[in-house]
Amino acid sequence: MSQTWTTHPSQALLRVAERGAKRSRSTGRRRLVLISGLVMLGIAIAAILAAPLLAGKSPTALDVLHPLAPPLTPGHLLGTDQYGRDILARILYGGRIDLAIAFGATSVTLVSGTIVGLVAGYFGGWVDNLLMRIVDLFFAFPFLVLIIAIIAMLGPSIFNMFVAIWITSWVSYARIMRAQTVVAKKQQYVLAARTLGYGRVRVMLRHILPNTASAVIIFSMVDAVGNIILAASLGFLGLGAQPPTPEWGTMISDGQNYILSSWWLATLPGLAIVFVGVAFSLIGDGLADVLRPGER
């Protein structure tokens, strides 16, 4: 149902009365978003794990007779790059790094940021002040610039890319979780748990966390998209995966030199990024609908 503008002033009164009746998306449609996201991600993970079967060749094997072959060339479904390396194989193997970042970097910062947020929100006082000032400080930097600066100092590599994300990315979770905890702390169920004499750790982990975790979980899906794009961006800038390791960002960077003649080098790996990114976005949207209905 679309929002329609009332045609007569008196109808505005009616609208005020009607406002209580909230419409919501049907459960079926909500689930559909989540399921389609999960299916897309499942396809991506299966394809990447089955890379040796699907591609049938090594991502670094050279086919010197067929460099820069266009897509649909026999033997090279998505064509080859300037050294005759199979693009399909490189996309499938390259996805391993990008998805490893999506899961490895996101899960660590999800856990650490959530703990910091819980502690800050629950304890309050100077602990909260100190932790939140640190969070503010990280937010003052442009995220990508800070990551690049850290990698500059540690030296460019895939592992240091993880480290840079671990150092910086927990702050969003901490901020979200703190806001949730501050509200939850004053609720009856928390007061009840405290009255029963439960310790702080138990109240935080067994009572507050289960009731507030949906916000950070939903955000982690958005963050996973961000981390995939970040990994690819750093690869593109030459600060992440190093050649000849296949990775989507480095493939796009390589391909940029050939855009005048061979468009497929730079464009196809990007489609893989968009595919996985949309999958995570849909999962996030779907989770938001399922976990917190009525808030959208």
Place this chain on the structure above:
Amino acid sequence: MSRFGTLPRRLGHLVLIAFGITLVTFFLLRLIPGDPALAILGTSYTHQRAVAIDLALGLNKPIWTQYVLFMGRLFRGDLGYSFFYSEPATTVIGQHLAPTVFLVIYAAVLAAAISLPLGFVSGLRRGGVVDQSARVFFTVSFAMPAFWLGIILLIVFSVHLQVFPISGFGAGFAGHLYYLFLPALTIAVGFSTVLIRSLRAATIATLQAEFVDTARMKGISRAKVLRRHVFRNAVLAVVAVFGVNLAYLISGTVLVENVFSLPGLGSLLVNSVSNRDYPVVQGVTLLFALLIVAINLLTDVTQSALDPRVGQEIGE
């Protein structure tokens, strides 16, 4: 409460943040594993040169003395010496400033031009054609890396249609506008998804506000209510989003400058990483962070000037 609400307190907070930023950038250099002099010199390492660098950077002194010296130099506008360019870091950074500033402003203007109409109409006609297309656009472009979009635009507009140049900064104001159109558009597309989404939400919220009903009941025309009451209030809510997401614009700039080979701070930053030009990396990071603090302050001031209620809530 004063006319400016909690603004003085926010100001104090920002000064604290600025101080923290200097602390973080100072400690960045300490992340270098091993001996910084060795890392800076690389293959041209000799003991004498290493000692000279240690002296120049003050690495032989206790760490807190080093920080005090760093701050002292900072207040004199000294960011250290770029060993790669053989020039002070501030000079190097100054030479790369113009393209970045131009690009950021250009992208912000384009993003506003794209998102103001789209976001407002999406909120007004929820579920309509514009809203649905904007939603699809949002989902896809959210998952689209800025640098990849830049390359797609290059392939379409520069290689095939040949209407825009492949790289370069151009000469003169008109030249900059022409040469930087694709780079600015690339950043603007990513940025406008955020703006469209928040303007849509703000429009929906404003439409539900009682003052809109009041205005309607007074018999004010639809167009006038939309323009004077809904649009103005919705845009106000988005000004804050604009400031907060400036960091996003700058991250976009870093990537897009590298796609279009623009001689800006983003290219300088990335090149300095491979050149191990640590003072320049430190300087660019510091500059960007301080810039964001300054713009956030500006957003705060603009907001409380536009809307006296901002910052008046207790606990803000």
